[in-house]
Amino acid sequence: MLQEYGGNRAEGGLKDEKLTTVIANSPRWEGWEEVGEDSNIDVVTDKWVERSVVLGKLQLAQHFSTNPALLFSGVVACSTSDLPPTDLEVLSAGIIALGGQWRTGLTKDVTHLFAMTPNSSKYATAMHYQETTRIKVLLPHWFDDTIRLGTGKLSTEPYEWPEVKMLKGVEGLAGGPEEDQIKRNMYATAAIFTPGMAQTTPPLQQDIDLINAATAEQLGSSPVNGINQSALALRPGEGVWGGRKIILSRTLQLYRGRREAVQAGIERAGGVVLRFDGDEEEEETPIELPEKGKEAEGPKYKLHMNERRRRRSEADMVNDCDVLVTRWRFGRAYVLVSFTFIIYLQYFKFP
Numbered sequence: 001m002l003q004e005y006g007g008n009r010a011e012g013g014l015k016d017e018k019l020t021t022v023i024a025n026s027p028r029w030e031g032w033e034e035v036g037e038d039s040n041i042d043v044v045t046d047k048w049v050e051r052s053v054v055l056g057k058l059q060l061a062q063h064f065s066t067n068p069a070l071l072f073s074g075v076v077a078c079s080t081s082d083l084p085p086t087d088l089e090v091l092s093a094g095i096i097a098l099g100g101q102w103r104t105g106l107t108k109d110v111t112h113l114f115a116m117t118p119n120s121s122k123y124a125t126a127m128h129y130q131e132t133t134r135i136k137v138l139l140p141h142w143f144d145d146t147i148r149l150g151t152g153k154l155s156t157e158p159y160e161w162p163e164v165k166m167l168k169g170v171e172g173l174a175g176g177p178e179e180d181q182i183k184r185n186m187y188a189t190a191a192i193f194t195p196g197m198a199q200t201t202p203p204l205q206q207d208i209d210l211i212n213a214a215t216a217e218q219l220g221s222s223p224v225n226g227i228n229q230s231a232l233a234l235r236p237g238e239g240v241w242g243g244r245k246i247i248l249s250r251t252l253q254l255y256r257g258r259r260e261a262v263q264a265g266i267e268r269a270g271g272v273v274l275r276f277d278g279d280e281e282e283e284e285t286p287i288e289l290p291e292k293g294k295e296a297e298g299p300k301y302k303l304h305m306n307e308r309r310r311r312r313s314e315a316d317m318v319n320d321c322d323v324l325v326t327r328w329r330f331g332r333a334y335v336l337v338s339f340t341f342i343i344y345l346q347y348f349k350f351p
Helices: 047-055 085-097 121-128 141-149 177-193 205-220 256-268 305-316 332-347
Strands: 021-023 042-044 076-079 112-114 136-138 245-248 323-325
Touching (some): 021 047, 076 085, 085 141, 141 256
Parallel strands (some): 112 136, 245 323
């Protein structure tokens, strides 16, 4: 393919004066020590070749790193409009931070389009040009599982539209209790995967457990089969976090699979995530307060009683944590952390 599109083999190997690019799928390969950071030689994955050919233009080497920590190296992602804003923030920030690129619009260089349903113009456009662009249209849960498993080689097949294997029930049953069970499991899947649906019609826990087991079975057939997740986590005191205890605030709106994915990433880097009551339950709709007139000031909504309870539980854990990760500079937990920090500075008489 390289020769067909104008590339030439470096006959002299790494000592060839005309060498510009090394293609590898690992950061360490025969002779890797000879190519320093100051070298003009680019080291890229084979995705660089594929995308350059598909797009008819040489792609930037920096987006196709062989560093295994950059899980989304080579990924250019976009999303349909059916994902909530908080999910979009997590997806875009996570992909960019881990070596990928994010596009607001569906440009021709997009490699992954995240879609919850097939009912959007972006979905239709991506499917229409899929043969040419080789774009993958898939559930955003591929992102969560990639981070949870800590591998950039997770197969996209179980997550891809139009026939998402993760959403398919068992075929060949003709009525009876088994079919009713399958329908309930399919409904629970939709409730889990569709934003807002689980808040009004939450699935049964037994259905959630069954779907989680089915997801694990699908992942078992992927290239990461056999990886012991507990073995991937570092011992306390090692890694970036060095055993620090971390609270993921409710304000981050990390629920179910997304929260588990972030937690897995922290634990792999040597951190400890503190759990509190209701930390992964979705937030209820705020209660609207009655209007007191057009000139009335102050809040028009208040948190649901259950959400206030969860945030109290979060605040109760503050004294046990080293790091509070929060979206906003307000709330019970944030105030407690700030107050403790101010007392600390005054005690040691820091300026």
